Every structure is written in C-alpha cells, then in structure tokens.
Amino acid sequence: MATTNHISTKWLGNMAFESNNPSGMTFNIDASPDDGGEGAGLRPKALMLSSLAGCSGLDVASLIKKMKLEVDAFHIETIGDLTDEHPKYYGTVRIEYHFYGKNLKEDKLQRAVDLSVEKYCGVMEMFRRFAELEIKVLFHRG
DSSP states (O other), X not given: OOOOOOOOEEEEETTEEEEEOTTSOEEEXXXXXXXXXXXXXXXXXXXXXXXXXXXXXHHXXXXXXXXXXXOSEEEEEEEXXXXXXXXXXXXXXXXXXEXXXXXXXXXXXXXXXXXXXXXXXXXXXXXXXXXXXXXXXXEEEO
C-alpha cells in the first residue's frame, strides 16, 4: 500500500502560516517584508531546497554509518536558480556535498552520494522532473 503524507497548513493572519509534519512538529511560513509579510517564517521555495538537502543528506548519513566511513563533518550547499517568468520555479539546482576529515575514503563517499542521487532520494527524483541538477562532491582533508 502506498504511503500518503497529510499536512495541515493553517493561516495565522496577514501572510503567515503554520504547517505541521508527520513528525508531530510544526513550523511557520511567512513572506518577506518586500512581499507583504513580516519575515517571521520560512519561505516555501527555499524550504524545497532544504527538503532536497535533507532527503539526500539522510541517505548519505545512513550510508556513511553502514560503510563505517570516517567523516568528521559533512554539509550540503543547495543553490536554486529561479526562472524569470511567473510562475517562478527552479530551472537549475546545484547541489554540493562537502566532506571533511583526515581519513576520507573518496571512492566510497562518492558512491554514497551517487546512490542517493540516482536511486534512493525521492525528493531528488521530484526535482529531476522540472530542474536541471548539477551535482558536485568536494573533499576537504585535515
């Protein structure tokens, strides 16, 4: 049976909303002051980039654990370029995986990223339907 996510998003007044998550947690969404909001919440399009990085990051973290790799730190930079015309969407998204450590096994870390990008990450697959993806893996030793 297919999994269904049901999210409730409630208007708080002006341009602010509160949205829930199956985790039981909530977060606020708001427009910037330039767009009539108060800037007191997360922006919807930027949240999509966080979802992409979070989804792939969970895959890679799980694979780091399974492969017993030594990684001191790891972060993902996700840069989305919006189209000029409305409705604006991400035409190009650059995803950079940064790994830090003294004993990085680059081939295995590259494999972990490839598995996430090509096989496991559902959010990546959704993005692939509308954006050109540019993937980079960077290793920082020391």
